[in-house]
Amino acid sequence: MRTISYGQAINEALAEEMDRDGDVILYGLDVAAWGGIFNITKGLLERFGPERVFDSPISESVMVGAGVGAAIMGLRPVVELQYADFILVAGDEIFLKAGMWRYMHGGAFKVPLVVRLPSGATGAGPEHSTCPEAYVMHSPGLLCAVPSTAADAKALLKEAIRLDNPVMFFEHRRLYQKRDEVPEGDVTLPFGKGVIRREGRHVTVVAWQYMLSRALKAAELLEQEGIEVEIFDPRTLSPFDSGTLIESVKKTGACLVVEEGYRRLGVGAEIGAILMEQAFGYLDRPFRRLAIPDVPMASVKPLVDRVLPSVEAICDVCRELAA
Amino acid sequence: MIQNDRLRDIFAKALLARSFEARLIKLTAEGFLPPLLHPGAGQEVAQIAALSALKRDDPVLYSHRGVAYMIARGTSLSAMIADMAGRAGGTNNGKGGIMHVVDLPNGIYGESGTLGGGLVVSVGMGMALRRRDPGRVVVHFFGDGASNRGTFHEALNWAAVQKLPCIYICENNGWAVSVPTSVSTAVENIADRAAGYGIPGVVVDGADPDAVMAAVANAARRARAGEGPSLIEIKATRLLGHYAADPQDYRADAASVAQRDPLAALRRRVIELGLLDEAEIEAMTAAHEAEIDLAVEAVKAAPPLDADQAFTDLYA
Ligand SMILES: Cc1ncc(C[n+]2csc(CCOP(=O)(O)OP(=O)(O)O)c2C)c(N)n1
Numbered sequence: 001m002r003t004i005s006y007g008q009a010i011n012e013a014l015a016e017e018m019d020r021d022g023d024v025i026l027y028g029l030d031v032a033a034w035g036g037i038f039n040i041t042k043g044l045l046e047r048f049g050p051e052r053v054f055d056s057p058i059s060e061s062v063m064v065g066a067g068v069g070a071a072i073m074g075l076r077p078v079v080e081l082q083y084a085d086f087i088l089v090a091g092d093e094i095f096l097k098a099g100m101w102r103y104m105h106g107g108a109f110k111v112p113l114v115v116r117l118p119s120g121a122t123g124a125g126p127e128h129s130t131c132p133e134a135y136v137m138h139s140p141g142l143l144c145a146v147p148s149t150a151a152d153a154k155a156l157l158k159e160a161i162r163l164d165n166p167v168m169f170f171e172h173r174r175l176y177q178k179r180d181e182v183p184e185g186d187v188t189l190p191f192g193k194g195v196i197r198r199e200g201r202h203v204t205v206v207a208w209q210y211m212l213s214r215a216l217k218a219a220e221l222l223e224q225e226g227i228e229v230e231i232f233d234p235r236t237l238s239p240f241d242s243g244t245l246i247e248s249v250k251k252t253g254a255c256l257v258v259e260e261g262y263r264r265l266g267v268g269a270e271i272g273a274i275l276m277e278q279a280f281g282y283l284d285r286p287f288r289r290l291a292i293p294d295v296p297m298a299s300v301k302p303l304v305d306r307v308l309p310s311v312e313a314i315c316d317v318c319r320e321l322a323a
Numbered sequence: 324m325i326q327n328d329r330l331r332d333i334f335a336k337a338l339l340a341r342s343f344e345a346r347l348i349k350l351t352a353e354g355f356l357p358p359l360l361h362p363g364a365g366q367e368v369a370q371i372a373a374l375s376a377l378k379r380d381d382p383v384l385y386s387h388r389g390v391a392y393m394i395a396r397g398t399s400l401s402a403m404i405a406d407m408a409g410r411a412g413g414t415n416n417g418k419g420g421i422m423h424v425v426d427l428p429n430g431i432y433g434e435s436g437t438l439g440g441g442l443v444v445s446v447g448m449g450m451a452l453r454r455r456d457p458g459r460v461v462v463h464f465f466g467d468g469a470s471n472r473g474t475f476h477e478a479l480n481w482a483a484v485q486k487l488p489c490i491y492i493c494e495n496n497g498w499a500v501s502v503p504t505s506v507s508t509a510v511e512n513i514a515d516r517a518a519g520y521g522i523p524g525v526v527v528d529g530a531d532p533d534a535v536m537a538a539v540a541n542a543a544r545r546a547r548a549g550e551g552p553s554l555i556e557i558k559a560t561r562l563l564g565h566y567a568a569d570p571q572d573y574r575a576d577a578a579s580v581a582q583r584d585p586l587a588a589l590r591r592r593v594i595e596l597g598l599l600d601e602a603e604i605e606a607m608t609a610a611h612e613a614e615i616d617l618a619v620e621a622v623k624a625a626p627p628l629d630a631d632q633a634f635t636d637l638y639a
Binding site: 023025047049057059061062064065066067068069071072073074075077092093096097101102103104105106107108109110111112143164165237270 | 358382412413415416417418422423425427431433435436437440442444445446447448449450452454455461470473474476477478480484531574635636637638639
């Protein structure tokens with residue numbers, strides 16, 4: 001099968017969906033002539049024209065708010081926020097408008113909006129480096145996708161654009177260049193269905209995006225020590241596939257969540273609570289988390305590396321859990 | 324000048340809005356409705372005149388100030404009471420109360436409860452109308468207080484750049500709850516800010532339905548012709564409190580403001596013009612009261628909403 005990068009896969013998904021449906025429009029900062037600061041929307045202006053692919057002012061509130069307005073009137077806007085951190089700049093529009101416009105108006109509207117959110121620690125400092133998906137997972141009305149491979153990025157984005165609900169689509173910037181096998185043609189993936197990336201008997205590790213690559217590395221190292229790690233990639237956090245996770249925990253009896261968001265009330269905290277409530281009897285060991293300790297993300301590499309969960313840290317916790 | 328039958332219609336609707344709102348306030352005092360209404364008394368004539376300049380399928384994002392927007396479009400009275408009362412038969416299944424009345428066939432597209440939230444939503448509505456349904460315009464009403472949100476700047480700027488079919492109507496009643504506009508706002512006229520976006524900004528007197536209608540008609544003509552958005556500031560009069568039971572002890576003119584009631588002025592005018600006489604207005608009022616009685620009875624007879632409605636309408 002052909003391999004393409006995660007970034008190209010997103011570009012293909014956008015192009016195919018714009019081709020398929022004339023109501024799909026795309027805008028954001030620098031997305032038109034320049035093709036996006038991460039080069040993801042390259043060629044789309046040339047192909048679909050300035051009516052459907054356009055730059056917006058540096059006005060994140062209206063970027064997302066207009067997305068809600070366009071969506072309730074029948075368009076399918078795809079909005080690129082330059083950095084995922086900026087969901088907090090457009091907080092009212094994301095959490096109280098996109099998430100709630102349908103609900104508070106008694107179901108009269110559909111909100112088929114996708115907000116693309118480049119995330120992840122790349123040394124760009126406290127306001128341009130975070131993985132803020134916990135805020136989204138916390139908030140009713142929003143769907144949350146966290147694709148980890150090029151194939152998943154393409155299939156989940158195509159699905160997101162077709163869904164009639166608002167989707168916060170996190171794209172991890174350290175993955176943009178990563179190449180994977182991606183099938184040609186019209187492949188979508190359902191939201192709420194995770195995947196076991198690696199099978200094992202001793203410990204279940206939940207990880208996605210950049211932390212998934214670290215978890216996979218840790219699993220390879222641990223294999224040499226006879227520790228078999230099972231790795232669960234949830235693919236979407238809202239909805240969250242607790243069923244597949246619980247089946248895995250039934251087998252392993254231990255669970256570690258590795259995430260690139262803040263630890264306190266993070267995604268891992270929620271997953272831990274799900275396991276306490278629904279799978280307590282299957283856990284032989286205390287539930288564990290590795291996350292960003294509760295400090296902002298710094299700018300320079302040594303400080304960033306200090307707070308990102310490392311392969312070694314993942315190995316250490318897995319050893320404890322498998323002991 | 325507004326034609327006589329149109330003026331008579333604006334008056335009749337404003338009269339209905341006033342009576343209906345008075346009944347909602349009474350039902351609130353009696354404990355049948357929760358105290359969530361922001362009375363629009365004093366602002367109805369301008370609200371209704373503005374909407375008279377548009378078509379029924381021009382979508383409206385309204386402000387929280389009263390119910391006349393819905394009356395102008397013909398939304399069911401009983402549905403609005405049911406929304407407040409939490410009874411079956413409302414428009415939003417108990418999710419949005421009186422703040423989020425929705426009536427799509429009549430172009431009522433709801434409201435952002437966070438002030439200024441509608442400004443940015445309306446931009447996207449304009450984008451969609453231009454692409455899918457050229458010729459329609461979106462109108463958004465908001466208060467002078469809301470115009471101090473940053474969303475005002477973001478929305479008007481981007482709507483102007485894109486020349487979107489949007490009409491922005493700021494109802495400046497001089498107050499944001501207890502804060503006078505002079506304390507919160509650096510310019511005398513909100514409409515002066517239009518210059519910052521290169522769009523027309525006009526000030527009209529909220530007691531002058533001709534001026535309001537003409538301004539909105541002109542904005543609509545521009546918008547439909549692809550010339551972009553306009554900002555219209557209505558100098559409005561808030562006759563009552565921010566909410567019905569507001570003691571208004573912050574307000575020196577609370578007692579005298581009734582003398583500036585635009586509906587009373589319009590009443591005098593329709594009589595002077597010979598469009599209606601006192602007896603006809605009395606009969607009209609009685610007919611409105613009867614219509615409101617029926618609506619209230621219907622809601623009182625309707626079952627309370629099933630509490631499990633809390634779980635519906637979230638995802639499509
Ligand atoms: C973002 C936000 N801030 C504050 C409020 C609370 N609030 C509701 S109405 C209101 C006053 C609004 O004043 P204005 O916009 O002038 O409209 P008016 O009530 O005078 O019609 C306030 C402060 C809110 N709903 N949303």
